[in-house]
Amino acid sequence: MLAAVLGMAFATLIGASGQSEARPFDDGSVTARTAERQAEPAKQAQASGPWYTWRLRNGYTRKCLDHSSSRGLRGFDCNFGPNQIWDIYSGGAGTQILKNRATGKCLDHSNSYGLRAITCNGSTYQAWWYRSSESYKNYRTGRCLDHSFSYGFRGYGCNGSSYQRWEAGYVSW
Numbered sequence: 001m002l003a004a005v006l007g008m009a010f011a012t013l014i015g016a017s018g019q020s021e022a023r024p025f026d027d028g029s030v031t032a033r034t035a036e037r038q039a040e041p042a043k044q045a046q047a048s049g050p051w052y053t054w055r056l057r058n059g060y061t062r063k064c065l066d067h068s069s070s071r072g073l074r075g076f077d078c079n080f081g082p083n084q085i086w087d088i089y090s091g092g093a094g095t096q097i098l099k100n101r102a103t104g105k106c107l108d109h110s111n112s113y114g115l116r117a118i119t120c121n122g123s124t125y126q127a128w129w130y131r132s133s134e135s136y137k138n139y140r141t142g143r144c145l146d147h148s149f150s151y152g153f154r155g156y157g158c159n160g161s162s163y164q165r166w167e168a169g170y171v172s173w
Contacts, residue, residue, distance in 0.1 A: 053085060059163075059165030059167060060147070062078070066081075073153055075147050096136075098126075106119070108126045109155040114154065115154050142158070145166065
């Protein structure tokens with residue numbers, strides 16, 4: 001019974017079944033059953049609610065991580081609008097899931113599709129480590145969230161540069 005209630009709560013949180021975006025795994029070595037087991041802690045955490053609500057500002061460009069349905073993922077002047085508000089959930093194994101408050105999409109990075117915000121699906125492509133160097137490193141790809149004026153947002157090899165430093169500002173609601 002509890003599993004059914006949690007399942008319905010998660011389906012409501014990420015959208016009706018059938019709306020999630022199916023994606024192949026980068027190296028083909030992870031089976032669907034393994035992916036489901038890896039996603040379970042993230043699904044349970046999202047059903048229980050966010051840890052924090054943050055605005056993320058890049059240390060070099062001073063732009064905020066912004067996502068809208070019409071313009072996608074971008075760096076934009078910080079304004080505390082809902083497109084710049086990210087609910088942070090436990091992703092299991094010490095990781096975090098970043099879900100945009102306005103669009104309900106999760107920050108995702110894969111070698112096949114790059115950095116994007118898509119329907120939350122609990123995959124390890126949506127799990128991020130917040131490191132002591134104030135950077136976000138993707139659990140699955142090992143790449144860091146990077147923003148520059150030349151290349152925009154991308155997942156890039158972690159190098160400790162200010163392009164990869166993120167100031168997380170707490171937002172109270």
